[in-house]
Amino acid sequence: MAGAGLVTASLFSPCAIAFNKPKERLGVALVGLGYYSTDLLAPALQKTKNCYLAGIVTGSPEKAEAWKNKYNIPDKNIYNYKSFDQIANNPEIDVVYIVLPPVLHKEYTIRAAKAGKHVFCEKPMAMNARECEEMIRACKDNKRSLSIGYRCQHDPNTQEYMRIAREKRLGNVQLISCAAGYRESRAGNWKVKREMGGGAMYDMGVYALQGARLAAGEEPVSLTAQHVTNRPEIFSDADEITHFQLHFPSGAVASCTGSHGIQTNFLKVNYDKGQLHMDAFSAYNGNKGFSTLGEIRYPVDNQQAKQMDEDALAIMQNKPQLVPGEEGMRDIRIVEAIYQAAKTGKTIKLG
Template structure:
């Protein structure tokens, strides 16, 4: 409870877009990188995003927002962050007056995404929001509306859609290189014993479905290039003493048009990481499909999808930065995050009704 309370306690960049590369082409360097402020200095910011920002070409770590003052000296020393670019959750609104900051990346517990993404948008800053976008579809819409009203761009942190091998299977869905997709499996999970306390709290948006399940859900959607028309789901747990508020394991089936079935599974109690697509004339898979590195796979025709090698978070943030610099559409907009949460809400509803099939 105390940990939870500590969380609660327009770009000024003008560049000649004609001289800059299109998104995804990392050739020329801008005269000024976009300044990024990380909101929330937990594991993902500390161990992944901040290091990745050191590897980007189009953005850089310029600010932090934290409710933990003891973390500030280390971050300032390691990344050269000025006193003027350090904020807490109470004074974050004043970031509006800081020309060093172009983008605010929200990396907080799921239940706080909407509040702070909206604050960032109202401050006139572009918004990058970690997945899942929010707890509810209503919150997702409120983020989208705030960004639209403030004329700032909104990107959701679905790093896999920026990853090279993932983009290959997304292309195969369109080209039908192995015939029409018939069924697929998307499983994402790990066996956790030392899970962050907030991930075990329903109020904070914890549970396997929100945390790992969106990988399976989003994977089913991007690997078919389609939207599901129906869903059924069940929850289970082998450790009820630990998972007394949220789901430990969720099994859900997505039905698409043309008879495509996606069998999906997510868990904090099982280790799994595979996206396996069966088609009329062959098959292909990624395993692992959502790891931080080493995403690889193979197709039935012998095609091998070797690990890409580049830092996923760096690629994601550079893609999103280029969309801002060139004033072009982002790769993963807020509407994509909203689509997943609409389905997540139906998954929870189905599970509460004993696995009843629900139309989407």
């Protein structure tokens, strides 16, 4: 496989130096077997070329047995949350993919890094920027790679509107409108529990934030925000809808929404020489749109497979990840400021 021979000892633990032949595929263990792992990541790992489903970590014996039978996972590659650290002794598992509620992201990233495993971590990266810093530090100290699960940055449709901004093919960005949301009605789900990392801003608002940042091609310098709650019987703790407004150094302004109350997914950009409209812009498949330059429609067979293949290849080639921990932390700093703005009603300046 192209690139497999470029693995160097600098990125792998000392024990890996004993292997004369580099791996052609990396073994991935999924941590947490909820909807995203079950319906999306596991099927995607049946399509990947640079990595494969090697193991699982779950607190449910019933799920462990079902996955063992469905994917032919050997008993030695099945862990629970108490035995997780023993994964350090398993050379078949190279990468741990953390698909748990955000409140657990820091703990399992650090434990994985200390066990000598590379880390893919789902978004949002963590509960706050301090936790992000600890995760980044743990991976660097243990010479492990850390990538955040921003699948959209691997999508060529996203890369196209990033390119338009970067190359200023339609001039300067003036106005951005962006929203991502669905209607969450599960009262007991962790996504409506703030202490677990739930809330519209953390879950769906990060997509809108990413859309605005990437379409602008620059980082915001100040923001304002507002929360809206229409169903307090469900959203007594976490935000149901968060509107936020970003101001960029060029003078561009973005009006964004992250929602657990409205089904929406679009990105609109006005430039001084044209416009762009993506609908959808951050869906699992079928992202498409158009700009003054023409249609934007690059079909992707499987976003998650593309994401994991490219992240695995970066590890094997000892190259930087497309979406490293620093990118996840950049968003979390802004998310924290958005909550502060919504609480105080003030404009928050970003450093």
